[in-house]
Amino acid sequence: MDKDISQAVISRLPRYLRYLGELKDKNVERISSSELSVLMKVTASQIRQDLNNFGGFGQQGYGYNVDYLYSEISKILGLEHQYNFIIIGAGNLGKALGGYLNFEKRGFILKGMFDKNPDLIGTEVRGVKVMPMEEVPAFIKANNIDIAVLTIPKEGAVLVAKVLVENGIRAIWNFAHVDLDVPEYVQVENVHLSDSLMKLSYNISSYMESNKDKEQ
Amino acid sequence: MDKDISQAVISRLPRYLRYLGELKDKNVERISSSELSVLMKVTASQIRQDLNNFGGFGQQGYGYNVDYLYSEISKILGLEHQYNFIIIGAGNLGKALGGYLNFEKRGFILKGMFDKNPDLIGTEVRGVKVMPMEEVPAFIKANNIDIAVLTIPKEGAVLVAKVLVENGIRAIWNFAHVDLDVPEYVQVENVHLSDSLMKLSYNISSYMESNKDKEQ
Numbered sequence: 515m516d517k518d519i520s521q522a523v524i525s526r527l528p529r530y531l532r533y534l535g536e537l538k539d540k541n542v543e544r545i546s547s548s549e550l551s552v553l554m555k556v557t558a559s560q561i562r563q564d565l566n567n568f569g570g571f572g573q574q575g576y577g578y579n580v581d582y583l584y585s586e587i588s589k590i591l592g593l594e595h596q597y598n599f600i601i602i603g604a605g606n607l608g609k610a611l612g613g614y615l616n617f618e619k620r621g622f623i624l625k626g627m628f629d630k631n632p633d634l635i636g637t638e639v640r641g642v643k644v645m646p647m648e649e650v651p652a653f654i655k656a657n658n659i660d661i662a663v664l665t666i667p668k669e670g671a672v673l674v675a676k677v678l679v680e681n682g683i684r685a686i687w688n689f690a691h692v693d694l695d696v697p698e699y700v701q702v703e704n705v706h707l708s709d710s711l712m713k714l715s716y717n718i719s720s721y722m723e724s725n726k727d728k729e730q
Numbered sequence: 731m732d733k734d735i736s737q738a739v740i741s742r743l744p745r746y747l748r749y750l751g752e753l754k755d756k757n758v759e760r761i762s763s764s765e766l767s768v769l770m771k772v773t774a775s776q777i778r779q780d781l782n783n784f785g786g787f788g789q790q791g792y793g794y795n796v797d798y799l800y801s802e803i804s805k806i807l808g809l810e811h812q813y814n815f816i817i818i819g820a821g822n823l824g825k826a827l828g829g830y831l832n833f834e835k836r837g838f839i840l841k842g843m844f845d846k847n848p849d850l851i852g853t854e855v856r857g858v859k860v861m862p863m864e865e866v867p868a869f870i871k872a873n874n875i876d877i878a879v880l881t882i883p884k885e886g887a888v889l890v891a892k893v894l895v896e897n898g899i900r901a902i903w904n905f906a907h908v909d910l911d912v913p914e915y916v917q918v919e920n921v922h923l924s925d926s927l928m929k930l931s932y933n934i935s936s937y938m939e940s941n942k943d944k945e946q
Contacts, residue, residue, distance in 0.1 A: 617927060
């Protein structure tokens with residue numbers, strides 16, 4: 515069923531889940547697409563279209579059942595599974611990601627951290643010890659690791675990704691500023707922070723430009 | 731000129747810039763759209779279409795001049811300006827972002843860091859001291875700050891964003907897991923890390939589903 519859903523719709527689902535989670539926390543039982551539209555600042559028709567992709571969970575005159583919609587979107591996003599993950603790179607970014615308790619609530623369990631810097635080896639994040647890079651292959655196999663998070667500089671990332679894949683990793687959350695060359699069955703999600711910063715600078719400077727035009 | 735360019739094209743420009751920068755570093759002077767296509771793993775027609783948005787910098791039979799294209803894309807992205815930024819939240823993520831020298835190379839200059847945690851106040855990232863939150867308003871005004879990076883938990887983020895805007899901030903790079911409510915003239919770029927992790931889990935589980943189908 516899910517196969518024809520566009521990545522654009524998929525990208526919006528975590529935001530629905532966030533708002534629905536907040537409604538659940540406030541014990542709201544049901545919500546109409548127009549109420550959700552006001553909260554989320556998107557059109558009600560966009561909401562109906564997005565949710566129709568999954569057969570549509572709303573009922574005319576009733577709206578959406580918050581609990582039900584929350585759990586259906588969770589399932590669609592694969593969040594009913596538990597995923598074991600490791601972090602490669604125990605610098606500040608690796609430590610920040612390792613420290614997020616919210617990931618664990620969603621079923622992403624931090625099993626190990628690795629670094630090549632001897633000063634970091636043996637330090638801990640939430641009780642998880644940083645180990646040397648040489649131990650990555652054996653650790654992946656012994657601990658059923660699903661996801662590797664790459665928070666190392668781009669220079670080492672391509673080679674490390676190769677080692678990860680050879681040892682059975684099926685998904686990489688890549689923060690290294692380089693495109694990885696991995697087989698098609700390996701899922702990669704890139705977070706290129708400086709690309710995001712450049713989008714911001716584009717929007718700042720194009721806003722300034724358009725206001726300059728108005729003044730002329 | 732830039733006003734009608736879709737955000738999808740804008741999102742792809744930093745990646746062009748990255749590849750062109752690497753070609754520049756290797757002293758490559760010109761490249762055809764088909765060579766660039768092989769490198770970047772996108773179709774040559776996509777490349778030509780994207781770059782045509784800016785009047786097209788290629789010449790038939792010659793290809794693109796790497797230096798020229800690099801500098802034109804830099805200009806489009808607003809990277810010929812210098813931006814002063816502050817980081818609100820000096821935890822691991824704040825420290826990671828404050829430490830990236832690449833941002834400075836692109837013209838993003840870290841001027842100050844702030845936190846409400848007394849243990850962090852006075853600590854340093856690349857010579858920049860962490861200051862108490864109370865000093866944010868005066869600091870923004872005295873130092874011509876363009877961008878604020880928000881790396882604090884979502885609970886405080888909405889209120890802090892309000893204070894930032896009241897004191898003249900025009901752009902926010904938001905890592906707090908909440909949608910900010912700011913005036914339209916304030917540019918916001920959200921990096922919601924757990925949304926990105928959910929996209930990864932969607933892709934893992936939908937890959938597994940589709941392979942299950944094949945086996946049946």
